[in-house]
Amino acid sequence: MTIHTDHPTTALDRRAPDSGERFPESIPRAAVQRVLDNDRRREVLRCLLAxxxxxxxxxxVARIADAETDATSVTPLLERRQRVHVSLCRTHLPLLEDHRILSYDRVRGLVSPGATLSAFESLLDVGALERPVGARLD
Structure with a gap:
């Protein structure tokens, strides 16, 4: 594996190779990295785990839009939420569903924990599972 110093490390990279933690065989390491490399996907996982x-x-959508709110932003709340909704429904939720991390019921508008969601708990910042209202995403 090549180490690139210009890329930030993630929880997946910081784990000790002999820590005994095993990730589900059904999710390749590259897919795990792709899931964790996006702020919105990490926040979806945190919300579901909480x-x-x-x-x-x-x-x-409301939780993520509120977490991304910047005090200096002039974007109206409705517009921010619409942008988050579109990105979640078109990109992030389908990707997470493809890896069985969650189940996305488009008709009922529900997201449920999937078979592999619990494996991500140790990779996320456990202290950030319940963010205070208005807390910024990293």
Whole structure:
């Protein structure tokens, strides 16, 4: 593996190779890295891990849009939420569903934990599972 010093390290990179933690065989390392390389996808995972069951897409959109809100932003709330909704529904949720990390019911507008979601818990910042309202995403 080539180490690129210009790329930030992630939790996946910082894990000790002999830590005993095993990632599900069904998700290649490159796919895990792709999932964790995006702020919105990480936040989706955090929100699902913090919930006990399914989460409405509109609730997820509101949480992510609020977390991305900048005090100096002039973009109206509705427009921000529309942008987040489009990116989640067209890009992020389908990708996460493809890897069985979540289940996305487009008709009912629900996102449920998938078979491999729990494996990501150790890769995410556990202290950030429940972010305060208005907290910025990294």
């Amino acid at each position: 919930e006990d069951g399914p989460l409405e897409v509109r609730t997820l």
